[in-house]
Amino acid sequence: MGDNTKKERRKFLDKGLKLGIAAAIGGLGISKITSKLNAKPNNHSGDKMELMTVDGTLVEIDSSEVMEVQHSEDHDKKYNVREGIPNRKFVMVIDLAKCKNALKCVIACNKHHYITGENAWLKVHKMQESKDTAPYWMPRTCMHCDQPACVTVCPVDATFKRRDGLVLIDNERCIGCRFCMAACPYSIRVFNWEEPKQGEMSEITMHLSGETPSPDYAGMPSLKGTVDKCDFCPHTIKNNELPHCVTACPNGVFYFGDKYEDTVTNGEETLRLSKLLTDKAGYRLLEELGTAPSVYYLPPVDRLVDFEKGLEDYNEFQSVEKPE
Incomplete structure (x- = not known):
């Protein structure tokens, strides 16, 4: 894939999502929004955002017109909520039918976050429920839960949730108690037992939010004795680009939006997210726990490639030192 193509793939808020809105909302949805705009203002926030109509026209609407997830009154305090990017709720969809264990997602995540070895934030697992069922490949990331158990148990507010859905860790506050690792039902967090081999951090935007939350908060370099995990690449999101795992995958397994x-x-x-989940029978892991994950899976039916074709990469990857 050429450099120009890669650059085009990375842009998603400016192009991909605005174009997708046309198909997702349709003329009826836009007409309802524009009719509201023509009506008398009612409890408008004053914050504006752009949507694209089916004929390609950009319309500016008040952000209060966007339907947001409703939370309980104590939600923000309970989950240590910080601002993030206004009027966004980021989600990921992973299509298991497309995964052939190319491992490009893992390599890209490791490279751009300067992660090595078993501390990889993204892993691809061989899955088979029983000897009578078909095996398949399953990428596993942080679920970025809307009601994250990991946040509620942190005694020093080192892990927190942003309003845009991302769950992040402040490594400078983390004391390494690992309560969050015990509380996470997805076992996705990793602990830095040794000094991380991260080299230069030039690509990662580092900005502690402190008392004034910043939408480009992307964590700090990993530290020995602290916890790490997938962060949905906030340093790319703030630039209207897709996370590294999405752009690196040659098979279109990861959808982000x-x-x-x-x-x-x-x-x-x-x-359109809702149609994709309905048509493909999308689901979330451990839904019954009430964590409300932001990652959805599409079942591995009508697969693009045979499972065995991914074994070569899997065995090779397991037998050598994982790429930095």
């Missing part, structure tokens, strides 16, 4: 806009993209195609 905004739940409020009901739109997700893998860089090649942009789809």
Whole structure:
């Protein structure tokens, strides 16, 4: 894939999602919004955002017109909520039917976050429920839960949730108690037992939010004795670009987007989130726990490639030192 193509794939808020909104919302949805705009203002916030109509026209609406997830009154305090990017609710969809264990997602995540070895934030697992069922490949990331158990148990507020859906860790506050690791039902967090081999951190935007939360908060370099995990690449999101795992995957396994806009993209195609989940029987892991994950899975049916074709990469990857 050429450099120009890669750059085009990375842009998603400016192009991918706005184009997707046309298909996702349709003329009726836009007409309802514009009719509200023509009516008398009612409890408008004053904050504006752009949507695209089906004929390609950009319309500016008040952000209060966007349907947001409703939370209980104590939600913000309970989950240590910080601002993040206004009027966004980021989600990911992973299509298991497309995964052939190319491992490009893992390599890209490791490279851009300067992670090595078993501390990889993204892993691909061989899955088979029983000897009578078909095996398949399953990428596993942080679920970025809307009601994250990991946040509620942290005694020093080192882990927190942003309003845009991202769950992050402040490594400078983390004391390494690992309560969050015990509380996470997805066992996705990792602990830095040794000094991380991260080299230069030039690519990662580092900005502690402190008392004035910053939408470009992307964590600090990993530290020995602290916890790490997938962060949905906030340093790329703030630049209207897709996370590294999405753009690195050659098979379009990962879709990323905004739940409020009901739109997700893998860089090649942009789809309506609700329709994709309905048509493909999308689901979330351990739904019954009430954590409300932001990561959805599509079942491994009508697969693009045979499972065995991914074994070569898997065995090779396991037998050598994982790429930095």
